[in-house]
Structures are given as C-alpha cells and as structure tokens.
Amino acid sequence: IAGITQAPTSQILAAGRRMTLRCTQDMRHNAMYWYRQDLGLGLRLIHYSNTAGTTGKGEVPDGYSVSRANTDDFPLTLASAVPSQTSVYFCASSAAGGPNNEQFFGPGTRLTVL
Amino acid sequence: GESVGLHLPTLSVQEGDNSIINCAYSNSASDYFIWYKQESGKGPQFIIDIRSNMDKRQGQRVTVLLNKTVKHLSLQIAATQPGDSAVYFCAENPKGTALIFGKGTTLSVSS
Numbered sequence: 113i114a115g116i117t118q119a120p121t122s123q124i125l126a127a128g129r130r131m132t133l134r135c136t137q138d139m140r141h142n143a144m145y146w147y148r149q150d151l152g153l154g155l156r157l158i159h160y161s162n163t164a165g166t167t168g169k170g171e172v173p174d175g176y177s178v179s180r181a182n183t184d185d186f187p188l189t190l191a192s193a194v195p196s197q198t199s200v201y202f203c204a205s206s207a208a209g210g211p212n213n214e215q216f217f218g219p220g221t222r223l224t225v226l
Numbered sequence: 227g228e229s230v231g232l233h234l235p236t237l238s239v240q241e242g243d244n245s246i247i248n249c250a251y252s253n254s255a256s257d258y259f260i261w262y263k264q265e266s267g268k269g270p271q272f273i274i275d276i277r278s279n280m281d282k283r284q285g286q287r288v289t290v291l292l293n294k295t296v297k298h299l300s301l302q303i304a305a306t307q308p309g310d311s312a313v314y315f316c317a318e319n320p321k322g323t324a325l326i327f328g329k330g331t332t333l334s335v336s337s
Contacts (some may be wrong), residue, residue: 116269142255152329154315154328154330155270155315157308160324164249170324202269213261214272215260215272215325216272217262217270217271
C-alpha cells in the first residue's frame, strides 16, 4: 500500500539522549516535511526538503536536524533531547515543493522526553 | 504576524445535521487553502482544497467556501455522521514553501 511510514510509533527518551525519527514514502514525492503537533498549537513545521539533497528550516527548527540523501527517506534527528521536545511528530510529503501542493501525512511518532 | 485561526475550538452536532466549521486567515497573499481531518491517534487526512481564483468547491458531502474580501474560509459537511467526529484543520499557503495550519476545531457528532 502506497503511503508514508514512520518509526517508531512511540518512544520514551531520557533528556540528553540522541534520537532519530524515521520517515519513508513510496509515492516518489519530491518534497517532504516534518511537523510537530502540540495541544493548542496545531501543526508547526520543523524542517522541509523540496527535493533530494536539499533541506530548509521551518518555523521551529532549533534542536532538530534533517537529511535527504534520497527521494524516499527523510529522517529527523534530535541531537540532545530536551523535555520541551515532547510532542507528536508527523512526516508529510507532496509531489512537489512550494505552494499549491497537497501534503500527505504519516501516522505520527509520539515522543516523550523525560 | 501571519496566522490561521478557527472561530470555535469545538462544535457539537446531531447526526444528520449539517456542520459548518469556520476559519479566518490573515495573509492576503495566500492563494491556496486546504482542509484536513484528523482522527484520534492518526495523521491529518486531506479533505478538500480550494485555490484563490475560486469561491466555492464541492466534494462528496463537503463544500469549501472562500471569501477573500473578509479572509474567511469555511467547511460545510452535509448530513454529518458519527464517523465525521474528528479535529478539522484549515491551512493556508502564503507565498513560500510552507503551509500554515490553524489550531483546529473538534467536531463531535452525537447519534
């Protein structure tokens, strides 16, 4: 079934630890995105990639890094997790970057940093 | 600053009623708008979109209305069903690469 997969589904992490959230899509979409969703704040963009080999910063990029070595994968890394990074993380993709392109979302990763 | 908001955080309706979920946006440069539905424990799911050169667009049981004069977007759901219970987000796309999401309206449908 075509779509976006994320791993892990959930994770409890000690503060200061390094963590990589995985995201893979099989729709051959050029653009991919990472959002975090917090209660009362909606979805906020962390980082994005319009095409393999390029990345850009979103609204809340601090404390996160991404890479886009190929079209399908877009991992999000927390180098040293802090409790304020407790959130639900969603990966999304669209056929092309830029405006006017529908984004498809993965099922999310629930991360708790203690 | 730029923001997308919803008039009501929650909306409760009876099964079979029509639902209207409202959204106000602030950026006149936005030319693309999307409604997403998010069920508990799942990622947002695309419902319908509309471009700024349109005032209305219809889908299956859903209609999106765009009023650019007052920067208002609404989602109408006809004959609301219990399966429509979810959080609904509007999103706008001002010039640039990022969608800006509103904070969401929780729709509760009772039978």
